[in-house]
Amino acid sequence: MIDFKNATFIKSTPNISEAPKEGYPEVLIVGKSNVGKSTLINSLCTKKRLAFTSSKPGHTKLLNYYLIDNKFYLVDAPGYGYATGGVDLDALFGEMMENYFSNAKHLKLVLILLDSRRKLGVNDLEIIDYVKANNIPYYLIVTKTDKVNQKEKSQLLKHLKEENIDANNVYYSSSLQLRSLEAIKRAIEKAL
Numbered sequence: 001m002i003d004f005k006n007a008t009f010i011k012s013t014p015n016i017s018e019a020p021k022e023g024y025p026e027v028l029i030v031g032k033s034n035v036g037k038s039t040l041i042n043s044l045c046t047k048k049r050l051a052f053t054s055s056k057p058g059h060t061k062l063l064n065y066y067l068i069d070n071k072f073y074l075v076d077a078p079g080y081g082y083a084t085g086g087v088d089l090d091a092l093f094g095e096m097m098e099n100y101f102s103n104a105k106h107l108k109l110v111l112i113l114l115d116s117r118r119k120l121g122v123n124d125l126e127i128i129d130y131v132k133a134n135n136i137p138y139y140l141i142v143t144k145t146d147k148v149n150q151k152e153k154s155q156l157l158k159h160l161k162e163e164n165i166d167a168n169n170v171y172y173s174s175s176l177q178l179r180s181l182e183a184i185k186r187a188i189e190k191a192l
Protein backbone atom coordinates (compact mmCIF):
# COMPACT_ATOMS: atom_id res chain seq x y z
CA MET A 1 0.00 0.00 0.00
CA ILE A 2 1.21 3.46 -0.87
CA ASP A 3 0.80 6.11 1.82
CA PHE A 4 -0.09 9.17 -0.28
CA LYS A 5 0.04 11.38 2.82
CA ASN A 6 3.78 10.77 2.98
CA ALA A 7 4.54 13.30 0.24
CA THR A 8 7.38 15.78 -0.16
CA PHE A 9 8.23 18.37 -2.75
CA ILE A 10 11.60 17.50 -4.26
CA LYS A 11 12.34 20.09 -6.95
CA SER A 12 11.20 22.25 -9.86
CA THR A 13 13.04 22.10 -13.13
CA PRO A 14 12.57 23.52 -16.63
CA ASN A 15 14.36 20.54 -18.09
CA ILE A 16 14.37 16.81 -17.54
CA SER A 17 18.18 16.78 -17.61
CA GLU A 18 17.91 18.36 -14.15
CA ALA A 19 15.34 15.84 -12.94
CA PRO A 20 16.07 14.11 -9.62
CA LYS A 21 18.68 11.40 -10.09
CA GLU A 22 17.24 8.77 -7.72
CA GLY A 23 15.33 7.13 -10.53
CA TYR A 24 12.01 6.40 -8.85
CA PRO A 25 9.13 5.55 -11.20
CA GLU A 26 7.27 8.63 -12.46
CA VAL A 27 3.58 9.42 -12.86
CA LEU A 28 3.19 12.51 -15.06
CA ILE A 29 0.15 14.80 -14.75
CA VAL A 30 -0.81 16.85 -17.82
CA GLY A 31 -3.79 18.84 -19.01
CA LYS A 32 -5.08 22.21 -20.09
CA SER A 33 -4.20 25.13 -17.88
CA ASN A 34 -6.55 25.47 -14.88
CA VAL A 35 -7.93 21.93 -15.26
CA GLY A 36 -6.86 21.11 -11.69
CA LYS A 37 -3.50 19.33 -11.97
CA SER A 38 -1.88 20.89 -8.91
CA THR A 39 -5.13 20.54 -6.97
CA LEU A 40 -5.25 16.81 -7.80
CA ILE A 41 -1.79 16.39 -6.27
CA ASN A 42 -2.91 18.13 -3.09
CA SER A 43 -6.12 16.09 -2.95
CA LEU A 44 -4.33 12.78 -3.50
CA CYS A 45 -1.89 13.62 -0.73
CA THR A 46 -4.55 15.29 1.48
CA LYS A 47 -2.34 18.33 1.84
CA LYS A 48 -3.68 21.80 1.13
CA ARG A 49 -0.52 23.50 -0.04
CA LEU A 50 1.91 20.90 -1.30
CA ALA A 51 1.48 21.97 -4.92
CA PHE A 52 0.66 25.61 -5.67
CA THR A 53 -2.76 26.18 -7.18
CA SER A 54 -4.40 29.29 -8.58
CA SER A 55 -7.70 30.39 -10.04
CA LYS A 56 -5.63 32.16 -12.74
CA PRO A 57 -4.53 29.82 -15.56
CA GLY A 58 -0.85 29.39 -16.39
CA HIS A 59 0.25 29.03 -12.80
CA THR A 60 2.60 26.05 -12.95
CA LYS A 61 5.50 26.85 -15.28
CA LEU A 62 8.04 24.13 -14.52
CA LEU A 63 8.10 20.39 -14.02
CA ASN A 64 7.57 19.87 -10.29
CA TYR A 65 8.59 16.58 -8.70
CA TYR A 66 6.83 15.28 -5.60
CA LEU A 67 8.10 12.10 -3.96
CA ILE A 68 5.28 9.92 -2.67
CA ASP A 69 6.01 7.50 0.17
CA ASN A 70 9.59 7.02 -1.08
CA LYS A 71 8.08 4.95 -3.89
CA PHE A 72 7.40 7.16 -6.90
CA TYR A 73 7.30 10.74 -8.19
CA LEU A 74 4.17 12.59 -9.08
CA VAL A 75 5.27 15.11 -11.71
CA ASP A 76 3.16 18.27 -12.04
CA ALA A 77 3.53 19.76 -15.53
CA PRO A 78 2.63 23.24 -16.76
CA GLY A 79 -0.78 23.50 -18.41
CA TYR A 80 -1.34 24.07 -22.10
CA GLY A 81 -3.86 26.16 -24.02
CA TYR A 82 -3.04 29.47 -22.43
CA ALA A 83 -1.24 32.49 -23.92
CA THR A 84 -0.07 35.52 -22.00
CA GLY A 85 1.57 38.80 -23.00
CA GLY A 86 2.26 37.56 -26.50
CA VAL A 87 4.39 34.69 -25.17
CA ASP A 88 3.49 31.42 -26.81
CA LEU A 89 3.39 29.15 -23.78
CA ASP A 90 2.18 26.26 -25.90
CA ALA A 91 5.41 26.30 -27.88
CA LEU A 92 7.39 26.29 -24.62
CA PHE A 93 5.16 23.53 -23.27
CA GLY A 94 5.62 21.53 -26.47
CA GLU A 95 9.38 21.82 -26.23
CA MET A 96 9.47 20.95 -22.55
CA MET A 97 7.21 17.94 -22.99
CA GLU A 98 8.94 16.65 -26.12
CA ASN A 99 12.16 16.80 -24.19
CA TYR A 100 10.47 15.13 -21.20
CA PHE A 101 8.89 12.30 -23.15
CA SER A 102 12.00 11.48 -25.13
CA ASN A 103 14.17 11.35 -21.99
CA ALA A 104 11.88 10.04 -19.26
CA LYS A 105 13.29 6.60 -18.61
CA HIS A 106 11.21 6.03 -15.51
CA LEU A 107 7.82 7.17 -16.81
CA LYS A 108 5.23 4.57 -15.80
CA LEU A 109 1.92 6.36 -16.24
CA VAL A 110 0.44 9.58 -17.63
CA LEU A 111 -2.63 11.13 -16.05
CA ILE A 112 -4.37 13.31 -18.64
CA LEU A 113 -6.84 15.64 -16.96
CA LEU A 114 -10.03 16.97 -18.52
CA ASP A 115 -12.41 19.49 -16.92
CA SER A 116 -15.81 17.82 -16.68
CA ARG A 117 -17.41 20.88 -18.32
CA ARG A 118 -15.20 20.74 -21.42
CA LYS A 119 -14.39 18.51 -24.36
CA LEU A 120 -11.05 17.08 -25.37
CA GLY A 121 -9.00 19.75 -27.17
CA VAL A 122 -6.32 19.44 -29.84
CA ASN A 123 -3.53 19.32 -27.24
CA ASP A 124 -5.29 16.62 -25.22
CA LEU A 125 -5.82 14.51 -28.31
CA GLU A 126 -2.18 14.95 -29.37
CA ILE A 127 -1.00 13.68 -26.01
CA ILE A 128 -3.45 10.77 -26.07
CA ASP A 129 -2.26 9.82 -29.56
CA TYR A 130 1.33 10.08 -28.40
CA VAL A 131 0.97 7.87 -25.33
CA LYS A 132 -1.06 5.31 -27.24
CA ALA A 133 1.48 5.22 -30.08
CA ASN A 134 4.32 4.77 -27.60
CA ASN A 135 2.52 2.22 -25.41
CA ILE A 136 2.74 4.46 -22.36
CA PRO A 137 -0.08 3.59 -19.93
CA TYR A 138 -2.49 6.48 -19.35
CA TYR A 139 -5.65 7.32 -17.45
CA LEU A 140 -8.02 10.11 -18.40
CA ILE A 141 -9.11 11.91 -15.26
CA VAL A 142 -12.28 13.97 -15.44
CA THR A 143 -11.87 16.78 -12.88
CA LYS A 144 -14.21 19.13 -11.01
CA THR A 145 -17.08 16.65 -11.13
CA ASP A 146 -18.74 18.65 -8.34
CA LYS A 147 -19.49 21.25 -11.02
CA VAL A 148 -21.62 19.05 -13.30
CA ASN A 149 -24.90 17.16 -13.01
CA GLN A 150 -25.66 13.63 -14.09
CA LYS A 151 -26.86 14.69 -17.54
CA GLU A 152 -23.69 16.65 -18.25
CA LYS A 153 -21.67 13.68 -17.03
CA SER A 154 -23.34 11.29 -19.46
CA GLN A 155 -22.89 13.79 -22.31
CA LEU A 156 -19.20 13.84 -21.53
CA LEU A 157 -19.06 10.05 -21.45
CA LYS A 158 -20.66 9.96 -24.88
CA HIS A 159 -18.07 12.44 -26.15
CA LEU A 160 -15.23 10.32 -24.74
CA LYS A 161 -16.66 7.26 -26.41
CA GLU A 162 -16.80 9.11 -29.73
CA GLU A 163 -13.13 9.97 -29.25
CA ASN A 164 -12.34 6.27 -28.71
CA ILE A 165 -11.30 6.62 -25.09
CA ASP A 166 -11.54 3.24 -23.40
CA ALA A 167 -13.99 3.60 -20.50
CA ASN A 168 -11.66 1.45 -18.36
CA ASN A 169 -9.12 4.27 -18.56
CA VAL A 170 -11.50 6.96 -17.29
CA TYR A 171 -11.58 8.15 -13.66
CA TYR A 172 -13.35 11.00 -11.90
CA SER A 173 -12.07 13.49 -9.36
CA SER A 174 -13.36 16.29 -7.24
CA SER A 175 -11.31 18.19 -4.71
CA LEU A 176 -14.54 18.61 -2.71
CA GLN A 177 -15.18 14.86 -2.54
CA LEU A 178 -11.93 13.24 -1.53
CA ARG A 179 -13.52 9.81 -1.58
CA SER A 180 -13.69 10.16 -5.38
CA LEU A 181 -9.91 9.83 -5.35
CA GLU A 182 -9.66 6.36 -3.83
CA ALA A 183 -10.19 4.69 -7.21
CA ILE A 184 -7.45 6.84 -8.74
CA LYS A 185 -5.03 5.95 -5.93
CA ARG A 186 -5.68 2.25 -6.45
CA ALA A 187 -5.27 2.66 -10.22
CA ILE A 188 -1.92 4.41 -9.74
CA GLU A 189 -0.75 1.63 -7.44
CA LYS A 190 -1.76 -0.91 -10.03
CA ALA A 191 0.19 0.85 -12.79
CA LEU A 192 3.42 1.13 -10.78
Ligand SMILES: Nc1nc2c(ncn2[C@@H]2O[C@H](COP(=O)(O)OP(=O)(O)OP(=O)(O)O)[C@@H](O)[C@H]2O)c(=O)[nH]1
Pocket residue numbers: 031032033034035036037038039040052053054055056057058059060061077078079080143144145146147173174175176
Ligand atom coordinates in the same frame (compact mmCIF):
# COMPACT_ATOMS: atom_id res chain seq x y z
N1 LIG B 1 -14.86 23.05 -7.58
C1 LIG B 1 -13.67 22.53 -7.86
N2 LIG B 1 -12.63 23.37 -8.16
C2 LIG B 1 -11.44 22.82 -8.47
C3 LIG B 1 -11.25 21.41 -8.51
N3 LIG B 1 -9.97 21.17 -8.88
C4 LIG B 1 -9.38 22.38 -9.06
N4 LIG B 1 -10.26 23.39 -8.82
C5 LIG B 1 -9.99 24.84 -8.92
O1 LIG B 1 -9.54 25.14 -10.23
C6 LIG B 1 -8.53 26.17 -10.22
C7 LIG B 1 -7.29 25.69 -10.93
O2 LIG B 1 -6.70 24.62 -10.21
P1 LIG B 1 -5.14 24.26 -10.34
O3 LIG B 1 -4.96 22.99 -9.58
O4 LIG B 1 -4.28 25.42 -9.97
O5 LIG B 1 -5.03 23.99 -11.90
P2 LIG B 1 -3.74 23.60 -12.76
O6 LIG B 1 -4.20 22.59 -13.77
O7 LIG B 1 -2.63 23.17 -11.87
O8 LIG B 1 -3.42 24.97 -13.50
P3 LIG B 1 -2.03 25.48 -14.16
O9 LIG B 1 -0.92 25.22 -13.18
O10 LIG B 1 -2.29 26.92 -14.39
O11 LIG B 1 -1.86 24.74 -15.44
C8 LIG B 1 -8.30 26.50 -8.74
O12 LIG B 1 -9.06 27.64 -8.43
C9 LIG B 1 -8.82 25.26 -8.02
O13 LIG B 1 -9.30 25.55 -6.70
C10 LIG B 1 -12.37 20.56 -8.19
O14 LIG B 1 -12.32 19.31 -8.20
N5 LIG B 1 -13.55 21.18 -7.87
Ligand SMILES: [Mg+2]
Pocket residue numbers: 037038039052053059060076
Ligand atom coordinates in the same frame (compact mmCIF):
# COMPACT_ATOMS: atom_id res chain seq x y z
MG1 LIG C 1 -0.71 23.91 -11.66
